[in-house]
Amino acid sequence: MGETLTAKRILLIVGGGIAAYKALDLIRRLRERGASVRAVMTAAAQQFVTPLSVGALTADHVFTDLFDRQDEQDVGHIRLARDTDLIVVAPATADLMAKLANGHANDLASAVLLATDKPVLMAPAMNPRMWTHPATRRNRATLEKDGVHFVGPGKGEMAERGEAGEGRMAEPLEIVAAVEALLGGGEKPLAGRRIIVTSGPTHEPIDPVRYIANRSSGKQGHAIAAALAKLGADVRLVSGPVTIADPVGVATTHVETARQMQAAVEALLPADAAVFVAAVADWRTAAESGEKIKKVAGEGPPALQMVENPDILAGVGHHAKRPALVVGFAAETQSILKNAEAKLKKKGADFIVANDVSQGSGIGEAGVMGGDRNRVRIVSKSGIEEWPEMGKDEVAARLAALIAEKLKTVAVWSEPDGGRSVPPRQFRRGER
Numbered sequence: 001m002g003e004t005l006t007a008k009r010i011l012l013i014v015g016g017g018i019a020a021y022k023a024l025d026l027i028r029r030l031r032e033r034g035a036s037v038r039a040v041m042t043a044a045a046q047q048f049v050t051p052l053s054v055g056a057l058t059a060d061h062v063f064t065d066l067f068d069r070q071d072e073q074d075v076g077h078i079r080l081a082r083d084t085d086l087i088v089v090a091p092a093t094a095d096l097m098a099k100l101a102n103g104h105a106n107d108l109a110s111a112v113l114l115a116t117d118k119p120v121l122m123a124p125a126m127n128p129r130m131w132t133h134p135a136t137r138r139n140r141a142t143l144e145k146d147g148v149h150f151v152g153p154g155k156g157e158m159a160e161r162g163e164a165g166e167g168r169m170a171e172p173l174e175i176v177a178a179v180e181a182l183l184g185g186g187e188k189p190l191a192g193r194r195i196i197v198t199s200g201p202t203h204e205p206i207d208p209v210r211y212i213a214n215r216s217s218g219k220q221g222h223a224i225a226a227a228l229a230k231l232g233a234d235v236r237l238v239s240g241p242v243t244i245a246d247p248v249g250v251a252t253t254h255v256e257t258a259r260q261m262q263a264a265v266e267a268l269l270p271a272d273a274a275v276f277v278a279a280v281a282d283w284r285t286a287a288e289s290g291e292k293i294k295k296v297a298g299e300g301p302p303a304l305q306m307v308e309n310p311d312i313l314a315g316v317g318h319h320a321k322r323p324a325l326v327v328g329f330a331a332e333t334q335s336i337l338k339n340a341e342a343k344l345k346k347k348g349a350d351f352i353v354a355n356d357v358s359q360g361s362g363i364g365e366a367g368v369m370g371g372d373r374n375r376v377r378i379v380s381k382s383g384i385e386e387w388p389e390m391g392k393d394e395v396a397a398r399l400a401a402l403i404a405e406k407l408k409t410v411a412v413w414s415e416p417d418g419g420r421s422v423p424p425r426q427f428r429r430g431e432r
Helices: 018-032 051-058 076-082 094-101 108-115 128-132 134-145 172-183 219-230 258-267 312-317 336-347 392-409
Strands: 009-014 036-041 086-092 120-124 154-157 164-168 194-199 204-207 210-212 234-239 251-254 273-276 283-285 306-308 325-332 351-356 376-380 383-386
Touching: 009 018, 009 108, 018 036, 018 051, 018 086, 018 172, 036 051, 036 108, 076 108, 086 094, 086 108, 086 172, 094 108, 094 120, 094 134, 120 172, 128 134, 128 164, 172 219, 194 219, 194 258, 204 283, 210 283, 219 234, 219 273, 219 392, 234 258, 258 312, 273 312, 273 392, 312 325, 312 336, 325 336, 325 392, 336 351, 336 376
Parallel strands: 009 036, 009 086, 086 120, 194 234, 194 273, 234 251, 273 325, 325 351
Antiparallel strands: 154 164, 204 210, 283 306, 351 376, 376 383
């Protein structure tokens, strides 16, 4: 992971919302990367988490009151606004966004935001209807025009029963990635490299209301895209339908079907590397019905004629504009290594990241598909490397570092007209 934010000073403003509990994990994630964190809490935030909890994690005084005699004896809100490298607002409520967009400063948090000359990153969190309300949309547009940065919100279930949609606060690691991108922390060994990543499932339509899909969440693919961008790569993510936010600093193309994903990937060639994490559906129906297929009593289910989808990994692995480094994923439920080795030979990949996605894999509480943890093996011509179980963001960071190491010996060529061409195959002896 590394201390990518060493000596960086973060002022965290915690707004009032159920997502305030995530601020505790966010503080821990920022500090373990070397940042110092000071916190401002609104009165509403203190209804969800306590200053004692926040202070224990920041190891610093927690600021709560604009009119605190001790804190304000030296105009403390101005000092807080300036004595920092970045202000993060998480959760950023509709109220906090409205106050800053309209220049209000009637409490400590809003006064600090109005008084600062430092960059501001907001992680919105609110009910989906509040997020889509015209007033909130206007406020966000105003804030973006004023130079405020945003991460999220994502889509999913809300705290309120039966409520779902866009409005979930970005996860702490997504916010950390946005902070790192803004502050430019860490080495950039992949600067100047273009890397394609695929992520998520594909949906293959049967009729207007049904489709063939799988349980891929896109978490691993999105984490890899973010980790590569963090190392300086120009990452082009092609994502199937997912409910998580696009990675910060990554150009993302959204697709639905395998054929759309294939076209999007090939349009991005040439590139220095390509990482195929997406769980692409192997088959689709030969013909999509233009109308909903109706159930008819006594007739049983209709017969569906299936045809194979394009093999995107193999297509790029044997493409005329093949990237110098091609990485595939093998999600298996049995004979993991045998299937991964066969895939390595057949697909034209340089290495395969194999993982066990069976229900009995023993990985995390939710398993790999849709879960937050993974255990992979790196299969290449030079052998098999087993990695221990870890969080998907840690797998992503380690894989990104491996890709950076592999690309050290590969030159980036430019075509005579200034365009990019496929890099030469210059791996170290014994590698592929």
